[in-house]
Amino acid sequence: MSGVEQLSGSTRIDPFADSAPGHYSDGLIMVVHERCPATEAGRPPIIARTPHFCLRRSGHRVRLSHRIPPERLDNDLAGMLTEELFTPGWLSGAEVFERIFTGIVRSTVDDPVRAWSVFYDNTLRRIRDAFGTAPGGTGPCHSSIAAMAPVYERVLRLVPEGRVLDIGSCFGFLALLLAERPETSVIASDIADGTVSLLRAIARARGLPMGAMVCDGARVPLPDRAVDTVTVVHLLEHLSPEHGAEVVDEALRLARRRVIVAVPYEDVPNAAYGHVRTFTPDDLERLGKRSGLPYRVDEHHGGWLVVDRS
Secondary structure (H helix, E strand, C coil), rough: CCCCCHHHHHHHCCCCCCCCEEEECCCCCEEEECCCCCCCCCCCCEECCCCEEEEEECCCCEEEECCCCHHHHCHHHHHHHHHHHHHHHHHHHHHHHHHHHHHHHHCCCCCCHHHHHHHHHHHHHEEEEEEECCCCCCCCCHHHHHHHHHCCCCCCCHHCCCCEECCCCCHHHHHHHCCCCCCCEEEEECCHHHHHHHHHHHHCCCCCHHHHHHHCCCCCCCCCCEEEEEEEECCHHHHHHHHHHHHHHHHHHHHHEEEEEEECCCCCHHHHHCCCCCCCCCHHHHHHHHHCCCCCEEEEECEEEECCCC
């Protein structure tokens, strides 16, 4: 995966929690937007300084400062954090990643709804700008947006008009792009209530009549054949093989016409993003054969399984 896709710890993270201007704090981390040069007097010693971040430790808490401007607040933040702090080993763990990510968004713009609106506006605009271009051609090497744009673009081509359920929506960029199509009705789902509440607020702010529900992707509270298409995009790498197979079974139960599964191909699971397994084409072939329905497996910036009922 490229970007924050499954905020597994987000059941404990409130994206709209109260915070002081330019600050975000919880029991584990503190994030500060350095809007003015600050003196070092009385501050904890620096653990690491990178092009975008300054990391310190204050007691048992991580303290991160940054100067990311609102115009650069988008999902490429995920790549910056991974390259500068998590891959070198200065920080570790998916939940820490999620809290830091949330803290940077919230500390960059004071009003919480406005902060997330800026984040979504910037990200969705840059996703559209990246459509039709080769990822990594001219953008930064850490561009999560450039890496995911061809995945979203292909899903938009594969999803026919009708009712769509997006399982494991996380931030819901794909669900929002689908909901913008006049012939498409969308339900987004995720296991994290914080993520779903955020997506509901953003859809409402953008005037999109999109449904959103909190549920395990293996147990969706909808009747059989409730939707035309089910999308499971960059979710299965976050789940055990057993749980992932249950999610695919649930998608097949719910879809009248088509199930679309996309996964990244990685040599090792990206732990910063909460990945716990890798995939090969053979893994997707096994899932397709298990469905007992016509299917195809191919590769396009990762692996794809498309199962059709008709």
